[in-house]
Amino acid sequence: MTSRAVQYARFGGPEVLEIVEREDPQPGPGQVRLAVRAASVNPLDWKLRTGAMASSDAPEQPVVPGYDVAGTVEAVGDRVSGVDVGDEVLGNASGGAYAEKALANAAGLTAKPAGVSWEVAASLPVVATTAYRGLALLGLGEGDDTAGKVLVITGASGGVGVIATQVAVARGVTVIGSAGERHLDDVAALGATPVRYGEGFADRVREVTDHVDAAFDTAGKGDLGALVALAGSADRVLTIADYPGAQELGVRFSAGADGEVEGALADFAAGVADGRYRAPETVVYPLEEAGKAQEDNRTGAVSGKLVLTP
Numbered sequence: 505m506t507s508r509a510v511q512y513a514r515f516g517g518p519e520v521l522e523i524v525e526r527e528d529p530q531p532g533p534g535q536v537r538l539a540v541r542a543a544s545v546n547p548l549d550w551k552l553r554t555g556a557m558a559s560s561d562a563p564e565q566p567v568v569p570g571y572d573v574a575g576t577v578e579a580v581g582d583r584v585s586g587v588d589v590g591d592e593v594l595g596n597a598s599g600g601a602y603a604e605k606a607l608a609n610a611a612g613l614t615a616k617p618a619g620v621s622w623e624v625a626a627s628l629p630v631v632a633t634t635a636y637r638g639l640a641l642l643g644l645g646e647g648d649d650t651a652g653k654v655l656v657i658t659g660a661s662g663g664v665g666v667i668a669t670q671v672a673v674a675r676g677v678t679v680i681g682s683a684g685e686r687h688l689d690d691v692a693a694l695g696a697t698p699v700r701y702g703e704g705f706a707d708r709v710r711e712v713t714d715h716v717d718a719a720f721d722t723a724g725k726g727d728l729g730a731l732v733a734l735a736g737s738a739d740r741v742l743t744i745a746d747y748p749g750a751q752e753l754g755v756r757f758s759a760g761a762d763g764e765v766e767g768a769l770a771d772f773a774a775g776v777a778d779g780r781y782r783a784p785e786t787v788v789y790p791l792e793e794a795g796k797a798q799e800d801n802r803t804g805a806v807s808g809k810l811v812l813t814p
């Protein structure tokens with residue numbers, strides 16, 4: 505059987521993405537094949553596509569982009585337990601999510617709660633796991649002494665930030681979240697005190713609080729120096745998006761190799777299903793418009809989690 509996928513064989517702008525008809529991928533040991541119902545766009549997808557993060561001039565073989573996926577299990581490889589054909593799941597695709605069929609490691613999949621749409625399910629894996637990891641690395645994880653702590657989150661209106669803000673607030677943390685002017689009300693609705701980013705950001709935070717326990721930079725837009733000053737030392741700050749700034753200032757950069765919080769995705773998905781948490785806003789594009797979706801995410805022209813449906 506064949507099915508459609510988006511792929512690129514050279515690095516470049518959105519024009520390098522093309523729709524191809526390919527043989528359905530076959531699940532190896534520990535893997536399942538999903539009939540994809542939705543995949544979501546993360547900034548990493550277009551950062552990788554440009555080649556800026558590569559050490560060679562071209563991909564070794566054509567790349568199907570995307571990590572975030574939600575779909576129905578339709579084939580199961582050897583040594584898979586606990587996941588069966590017909591299960592509705594969400595998680596990370598291994599080998600590309602922008603496709604009608606995608607492979608995923610069974611062990612990393614989470615059951616999709618019935619009350620969560622496919623689009624929302626696909627929007628969660630990367631941002632939810634990253635948000636929970638960031639909070640845990642800052643000492644604001646489940647079971648930590650979090651009540652009354654003051655946390656500054658940059659990019660509180662973004663994919664990672666929307667989740668980190670809500671989870672921190674639910675743990676009794678006082679969150680001050682930065683966003684652009686158009687999203688300040690959205691950040692307030694998550695239970696945080698919104699502060700506009702840009703020139704004078706640190707002063708605006710100081711108008712709200714005279715004490716900051718920790719800072720989580722999810723935006724990566726040059727605020728690290730201000731965050732270190734606000735928190736009082738570099739070890740109270742974490743960034744997931746500003747590697748050079750982290751190197752320069754001695755701030756911890758987390759890329760994910762430092763371990764995910766077990767059950768993070770299931771916890772947030774359950775919270776969306778039972779109304780404890782708001783899902784990120786989703787905007788849906790057909791698979792054919794993957795390039796436009798990536799550009800709209802890169803430029804910030806469209807807010808929310810951008811989701812592709814085959």
Ligand SMILES: NC(=O)c1ccc[n+]([C@@H]2O[C@H](COP(=O)([O-])OP(=O)(O)OC[C@H]3O[C@@H](n4cnc5c(N)ncnc54)[C@H](OP(=O)(O)O)[C@@H]3O)[C@@H](O)[C@H]2O)c1
Pocket residue numbers: 546547548630631634658659660661662663664665682683684685686687701702722723724725744745758759760801804807808
């Ligand atoms: N290391 C990891 O494990 C990991 C995992 C996931 C993501 N990331 C990285 O984390 C970053 C955020 O990802 P995301 O999915 O949350 O992105 P996103 O949904 O595109 O959100 C971007 C956020 O940045 C804010 N922003 C835009 N311009 C800004 C500026 N000049 N100053 C301060 N904030 C600004 C946006 O605010 P407005 O929309 O209100 O303007 C928004 O809140 C990306 O660089 C991504 O690659 C890293």
